Amino acid sequence: MKFVKWISLQPGIYWNARSGLLWVIGFLVLQGSCKWSGPPTIMLTAEEFRFSPTRIEWESDQPLRLLIRNQGRERHVFHSQELFGPDANILWHQPRIALQETNAVVLEPGQSIELFFTASAGLYPFRCWIKGHTGMEGTILIKDLSSS
Structure with a gap:
């Protein structure tokens, strides 16, 4: 029973x-x-010695949630004058992140950061500027679909 x-x-x-x-x-x-509503998250991975993917395409005026994760064994930097610079045409949907370096975020192994923003149409290159990490770069292409 x-x-x-x-x-x-x-x-x-x-x-x-x-x-x-x-x-x-x-x-x-x-x-x-x-x-559920809200923008999808695009994951950008940093490893020795590349970013993956190297090209991200998105639509202008659409919120973008970008998760940058260091899955490598070394420190990496996500540097972008166009995203973080004083003349950047970016609307941040989060408190302004504290940049450890000029226009850059430093990521230790296993560390990640999430960026949530809306960008105007344009090309937003990024790279890791640590010595020996040559070629570790990519672009975010924001397309203006309203003019199509």
């Missing part, structure tokens, strides 16, 4: 562990099937 403890929440409403677990599972399934 199984013993199931019922808990009375309100008159006429009873709850047990099994029905609670089924409710939680149903909620998680429903949550996974829904499309």
